[in-house]
Amino acid sequence: MxxxxxxxxxPTPIARRTYQAMSQGIFGHRTQRFKDLSASIQDRLKPVFGTDQDVVILTATGTSTLEAAMVNLVAPGDDIVIIVSGVFGEKFKIIAERYNYKVHIYDVEWGEAADPEAFKTFLSKLDSVQAVFTQACETSTSVLHPLKELGQVVQEYDQYTLFIVDAVSALGGADIHMERDGIDCLVTGSQKALMLPPGLGFVGINDKALDKINQGPETRYYLDLRMYLASLEEDYTPQTPAVTLYQGLDDVLDIIHEExxxxxxxxxxxxxxxxxxxxxxxxxxxxxxxxxxxxxxxxxxxxxxxxxxxxxxxxxxxxxxxxxxxxxxxxxxxxxxxxxxxxxxxxxxxxxxxxxxxxxxxxxxxxxxxxxxxxxxxx
Ligand SMILES: Cc1ncc(COP(=O)(O)O)c(C=O)c1O
Missing domain, CATH: 3.90.1150.10 (Aspartate Aminotransferase, domain 1)
Structure with a gap:
């Protein structure tokens, strides 16, 4: 054997110590113990995202965070651009097609990274784009897109256009920083560079994204980020969270910051x-x-x-x-x-x-x- x-x-390997952290035993989430855990997680999670704002944690897989980014940050009828360079760019496209958005696809040959100059030309031909979506790493091809340069293109196009990045297969391994890279919403899942089992999704947002969330449509419930942000103010979650995975997250954040x-x-x-x-x-x-x-x-x-x-x-x-x-x-x-x-x-x-x-x-x-x-x- x-x-x-x-x-x-x-999914990726999990440290023995993280398994041990996850086997401490379950406990209630409406407790001071959970509040302390949640607050301490936020303190150490924010630097991983490169933000000072609370990071929403969903008990759901990475895909939920892609959908959450869309349904909270885009209103029906909005023009959005999706950079499609592989299977996960297509996933963004499939999600968007289920909603009533005006979707513009910027196709990149599979195996290549988006070229910021060419993307700038593409974007400049479109009016009133509300949000640009991309992967950080397109897992199906192993490309890492130049986020900082793309973020700059989006910012120069219109200061109100949001730059939304799926970093499910990158955050915690590749050097990505919301503030530095001009990312308004950064999403990921637990089972890759964050060294946990599948089951948690993370959504980082800045003030610009928050404004949009607060004006957003009412057609969302489990993925309504307002609900999570309101609970986070008291270090709670609106629904029962995956407490065991939070215990694991507590440990992996220690591992990350120890290294x-x-x-x-x-x-x-x-x-x-x-x-x-x-x-x-x-x-x-x-x-x-x-x-x-x-x-x-x-x-x-x-x-x-x-x-x-x-x-x-x-x-x-x-x-x-x-x-x-x-x-x-x-x-x-x-x-x-x-x-x-x-x-x-x-x-x-x-x-x-x-x-x-x-x-x-x-x-x-x-x-x-x-x-x-x-x-x-x-x-
Ligand atoms: C870049 C990227 N986005 C989204 C997902 C979907 O995540 P999940 O399978 O956790 O829903 C994956 C999964 O491999 C991914 O690599």
């Missing part, structure tokens, strides 16, 4: 560099160019047969789980997650397994090559 090494881009946010970002970049160098030494091509590569996940291309072989052999022979491609990238890529409770040693483990798998299947000697390249990339 071997323990599985979970290198998927979510230090800057060091967390550095560790993610180190893993990314090691992995990309190692994969190239195995004659595998990362889907995304270096300058647009996410520090949290890496997609790598090969032919369909080899993609299946890599994924299956890693799982069966080495107990390592990775993800395949989605939609048009199915059978064309595999995706290796390197976010949250993952470390450089995990990159060495998967690379050495890949050395063996590819040495056998290609009848070529890769032994030691990927490891040397990975170590060389960060020495």
């Amino acid at each position: 071997q323990e599985e090494l979970l290198l998927t881009p979510g 230090g946010l800057e060091n967390v970002y550095k560790r993610h970049i180190k893993m990314q560099k090691m992995l990309r160098a190692g994969l190239r030494a195995l004659d595998l091509k990362p889907l995304v160019d270096d300058d647009a590569a996410s520090p949290t996940v890496t997609a790598v291309s090969s032919n369909e047969e080899e993609i299946a072989l890599i994924k299956d052999s890693l799982a069966q022979d080495y107990g390592i789980s990775i993800a395949g491609g989605q939609k048009i990238l199915a059978g064309k890529i595999v995706r290796i997650g390197h976010m949250g409770f993952m470390f450089p040693k995990d990159m060495l483990t998967i690379l050495s397994a890949l050395e063996a798998i590819l040495s056998q299947s290609r009848q070529k000697d890769y032994y030691g090559k990927a490891i040397a390249a990975a170590q060389g990339a960060v020495k």
Whole structure:
């Protein structure tokens, strides 16, 4: 029996100490104990978002936060722009199509990052856009979009237009900061770089977004952020929260701040560099160019047969789980997650397994090559 090494881009491994924190036992949420926990969580969560404002925590998965951002920040009839560069951009589009918005899609080739200059030209041709939506990391391709530059384009277009970012597969791994990057609403989920099981969604908002929320339509209930913000003023939640996950969150925030946010970002970049160098030494091509590569996940291309072989052999022979491609990238890529409770040693483990798998299947000697390249990339 071997323990599985979970290198998927979510869910991600959970620290033993976090499991222990989550097994302290359940307790009531209308208690001083919960209020203390909630207040202490907010203090340490805000710096992760790069905001001074309370961050709404929903007991729901990441998708709920994408929908919450829409139904609270966009009114029926509003013009909105969605940057679509993969499966999760499409998800934003699908959600928007269920509501009565005027949706403008800015399509980006899958595997590429949005180009701020080209986006500026696109946006300048549209009137009265109320909000621009994008992913931070498009998990299906492993691209990291240039948020700060895109935020600037939105701000220059109109100071009242909101910039809304889905950082489900990035926050807590990539250096993202609401204030610095001009992000008005930043959303994420618990099961990726935040090192928790699935089940919590997070919505960070600034004053500009808050104004819009307060003028928003009444067609929302569970996702009405006003309700959560009002409860947060007293360190409560309007509904029964996932108390156990709050206990885990309390612990992961300690882990993050013990390491230090800057060091967390550095560790993610180190893993990314090691992995990309190692994969190239195995004659595998990362889907995304270096300058647009996410520090949290890496997609790598090969032919369909080899993609299946890599994924299956890693799982069966080495107990390592990775993800395949989605939609048009199915059978064309595999995706290796390197976010949250993952470390450089995990990159060495998967690379050495890949050395063996590819040495056998290609009848070529890769032994030691990927490891040397990975170590060389960060020495
Ligand atoms: C970028 C991005 N957005 C949204 C989601 C959806 O999150 P969930 O599956 O938690 O609802 C995911 C999940 O992988 C994601 O990677």
